[in-house]
Amino acid sequence: MSGQSWLAYSFAALMLLTSAYCLTRLVVSWRHRRPTDHQVDGVHVLKCVAMAGMLVPSLRVFWVGGWEIVFGAGAVLFGWRMISDARARARSGRRSGHHLQHLLACVAMVYMLAAATAEVKPVSGGSAIGGLGSPAHLRTLALVLALGLFAYVVWTADRISSLAPVAAMQAHLATAVAPAAAGGGEPPATAAVASPAGTSQFRTKPRTRAPLSPRLAACCEIAIGVTMGYMLIMML
Amino acid sequence: MTSQALRAPTAAVRPGRWLASLRPVQAAQWTAADIRRRLQLALAAIWLLDAMLQFQAFMFSKDFGRMLAATGQGNPAVIAGPIHWASQLISEHGTMTNAAFALIQLAIGLGIAWRPAIRLALAGSVAWAVAVWWFGEGLGGVLNGAASPVNGAPGAVIIYALLAVLLWPARTGTARTGKPAPFAASMATGVAAARALWLVLWGSLAYFALQPATAAGSALSSLVSGMAAGEPGWLAGTDTHLAAFLLHRGPGTAIVLAVVLAVIAVGIYLPDPAVRVVLILAVLTAAAIWIAEGLGGMLTGGSTDPNSGPMLALLAFAFWPLHARQDRKPDAAAAIDARSIAD
Numbered sequence: 120m121s122g123q124s125w126l127a128y129s130f131a132a133l134m135l136l137t138s139a140y141c142l143t144r145l146v147v148s149w150r151h152r153r154p155t156d157h158q159v160d161g162v163h164v165l166k167c168v169a170m171a172g173m174l175v176p177s178l179r180v181f182w183v184g185g186w187e188i189v190f191g192a193g194a195v196l197f198g199w200r201m202i203s204d205a206r207a208r209a210r211s212g213r214r215s216g217h218h219l220q221h222l223l224a225c226v227a228m229v230y231m232l233a234a235a236t237a238e239v240k241p242v243s244g245g246s247a248i249g250g251l252g253s254p255a256h257l258r259t260l261a262l263v264l265a266l267g268l269f270a271y272v273v274w275t276a277d278r279i280s281s282l283a284p285v286a287a288m289q290a291h292l293a294t295a296v297a298p299a300a301a302g303g304g305e306p307p308a309t310a311a312v313a314s315p316a317g318t319s320q321f322r323t324k325p326r327t328r329a330p331l332s333p334r335l336a337a338c339c340e341i342a343i344g345v346t347m348g349y350m351l352i353m354m355l
Numbered sequence: 356m357t358s359q360a361l362r363a364p365t366a367a368v369r370p371g372r373w374l375a376s377l378r379p380v381q382a383a384q385w386t387a388a389d390i391r392r393r394l395q396l397a398l399a400a401i402w403l404l405d406a407m408l409q410f411q412a413f414m415f416s417k418d419f420g421r422m423l424a425a426t427g428q429g430n431p432a433v434i435a436g437p438i439h440w441a442s443q444l445i446s447e448h449g450t451m452t453n454a455a456f457a458l459i460q461l462a463i464g465l466g467i468a469w470r471p472a473i474r475l476a477l478a479g480s481v482a483w484a485v486a487v488w489w490f491g492e493g494l495g496g497v498l499n500g501a502a503s504p505v506n507g508a509p510g511a512v513i514i515y516a517l518l519a520v521l522l523w524p525a526r527t528g529t530a531r532t533g534k535p536a537p538f539a540a541s542m543a544t545g546v547a548a549a550r551a552l553w554l555v556l557w558g559s560l561a562y563f564a565l566q567p568a569t570a571a572g573s574a575l576s577s578l579v580s581g582m583a584a585g586e587p588g589w590l591a592g593t594d595t596h597l598a599a600f601l602l603h604r605g606p607g608t609a610i611v612l613a614v615v616l617a618v619i620a621v622g623i624y625l626p627d628p629a630v631r632v633v634l635i636l637a638v639l640t641a642a643a644i645w646i647a648e649g650l651g652g653m654l655t656g657g658s659t660d661p662n663s664g665p666m667l668a669l670l671a672f673a674f675w676p677l678h679a680r681q682d683r684k685p686d687a688a689a690a691i692d693a694r695s696i697a698d
Contacts, residue, residue, distance in 0.1 A: 123415055123450070258587055258654050266404065269464075273399040276468035277388065341465070345403070352407040355656050 130346045131174040137342050138167030144331050154330040158200075159221060162193050163339055166228060170346055173235060187232050194225035220271040220340070227264045227347055234261075234354060258355050265351035272344035275337050282333040289329040391539040394673050395467055395477075395522050398515070401669075402464030402480065405660045409457035413657045419453065420446030423491055429499030434489070441490040459483060477519045484516035491659070496568070497559075503569040504560045504612065505578045505647045507663040514666035517556065521549055521673055537627075540673035550623050553674060557620035557637070561613045570609035576601040582649030585657070594649055615640055627676040634671045641667035 141163040148155045169186045172179035181189075197218040204218065234257055283291075388396070413419060420442045427438035445452045463483060466476025488494060488510045495502055495510025502508035523543035536542040541549040569575055580598035583591040601608055619640065622633030645651070645664020652658035 123410075123412065125450075126410060126454075256587070259589070262653060265407070266400070269400040269403040269407075270396075272403060273396045273464065273468035276399075276465055277392070277396055277470065280470045345407075345461070348403065349407050349410060352404075352411065355411070355654055 126349075127174040130349060131171040131178060133342055134167040134171040134174070134346055135178075137339050138164050138171070140335070141167065141339055144336070148331060151328070153328050155336070158196065160336070162196075162221065162225070163343060165189055165193075166224065166343055166347075169228060169232070170343075170350065173231060173350065184236070187229055187236075190225045190228040190232070194222055194229065197222040197225060220275070220344075223264070223267050223271060224343065224347060227268060227351065230260065230264060231347075231350055231354070261351045261354040265348045268344045268348045268351070272341050272348070275340045275344070279334055279337045282337060284334065285329050285332050292329055389539075390675070390677065391522055391524075391542055391673075394518070394539055394669060395473065395524075397669055397672075398480075398518050398522065399464045399467035399476075401515070401661065401665065402460050402467065406457050406460035406464055408653065408659050409453060409460060411656055414453045414457075414659065415449050417446045417449060420449065426491065426493030426496075428493075429501065430493050431498060434494060434498060438490055438493055473524055477523060480519045481516045484512045484519070487512045488516070500566065501568050502563045502566065503574075503578060504564050504616065504644055504663075505569065505575065507648060507651075508563045509556070509559055511651070511660055511663040511666055514556070514663060514670060517552060518666065518670060518673065520544065521552065521670075536677065538674045538677055540670075549674070553623045553670070554620050556670070557616055557623075561616035561620060564609050564613035564616055569612070570606050573602055573605050575605040575609055579647050582647065582652065585652070585655035586649050587654050590646075590649055590654065593646060597647060623674060630674070630676055634675055637671040638668045641665070641671065 141160045144155050144160045145157060145164070147153055148157065148160075165186075168178075168180060169190070172181070172186075201218045201222060408414075423445060424439060424442035427435035427442070430438070459479075460483070463476050463480045466472040466479065469476075492507075492510045492512060493499065495508050495513060496506070497509050521540040521544060525543035537546060538549070540553075544552070563569060567574065569578070576598045579594050579601060583594035583598070585591075586594065615636065619633055619637045622636075623630060625633060641664050644667065645662065648662045648664055649655075651660060651662030651664065653661055
């Protein structure tokens, strides 16, 4: 990457922090049975670690080509979830997820990794993504992907205020479950979680557990989107 | 939420229904993203792009300071003096100043996108844009005769400020009449002021198209061919061919461009159906200008913004007549959006 080394280190630190938080979400979700979108959080952990490795080569933890397979699979997964959601929406008329941004991010990861592999060009600061030496079509595609990611970042930031704080969700869950229990009815069989981008995923969980903070998850999405956009712009 | 809605989740309730009980919490703080909000988000995305472009290696070098200093040439001393001072400061403290510039633009972009901060961010963007217009763009070449529609006149960044004013989140509708605003750009300033600003901007572009910087001999051709340097092959090829075409047709093309820009400027006062045609023409003209600008040089690694093309197009969208949209029930749109959030 042709950027400043201190910037690369700063973004790498941000990515490691985000990765640690997303990993914590997965652990807390598993230990305390708090709903979250495991697939999204899991891919975020991997994305952040991979990006930190691209920004600062000494942080690389995977073999060459390994990440491409991981994010290629991620792209297929979110592509499939998009198709499934579209089908479900056609059947029920209800919107159930927003996986386009995850698909876009996975494709951008594959692109950046492939570009870095194709043109390893160490510069002072140590990153390995091509700068002005990149082929023209790669530069153009990098710009297009960056624009897509920025659109998704502002869209996510716009929706943050629409996401309920955890405390409010807990209060509503309590009020939703209490009348059912008092009336002898069964509480709902599943819990669902609204992810930052409005994604929903259903898991069998105890009914009164609120999802892990969707607002913080949105902040992770924004941090990842901005960092990925930075890396793509550095490829121009 | 009604008490019935609270009791709704029972054993028979599907997951989606159960989650719907959370809807009022989310929807209470949320309104449907109307056309103005979408334009604000587009502006936010462009600020984000600018911030990341500002992080490029070139901006941290002394060349960036020299590039800024060059914008002061030919300007009156009162304008050029501060530009010289700023460029010297940036040359001496490149890392610190440039990082600050990028972070300010990042904050503006995220602030516009995050609803609670939108007023602060838009106000900040106006102040920042005016400062950049002066210290970074030398007032867009307006005073030194270098301004041309093809090189970003009257300064791309001043259009950011104009958009921030026109898209200010004031109450929808004109205050005097109480009627719904006919287009997004009029929601804050009113119809007359918004149209006047449009007239001034596009009218000034028409004027600049007739000035020597555009209309003289091979000036237009030189401007366009100059944009090709460092661009990817497809864009460099396009600009090179365009420059070759303009080599002996520069003055004629400049006159045609001025007429088109003047029609766009005054066309905003025509009835709605004609305004739509004018706005389509404005978007097409903005696209052509953007190509001639080499996409603002973004693909060369030395650009701080996408230049005026996208901003002119965004401005045109802000003037698109809204009558057809207002025929719909606003509550329905809000309900659809609230449902999608809850889902």
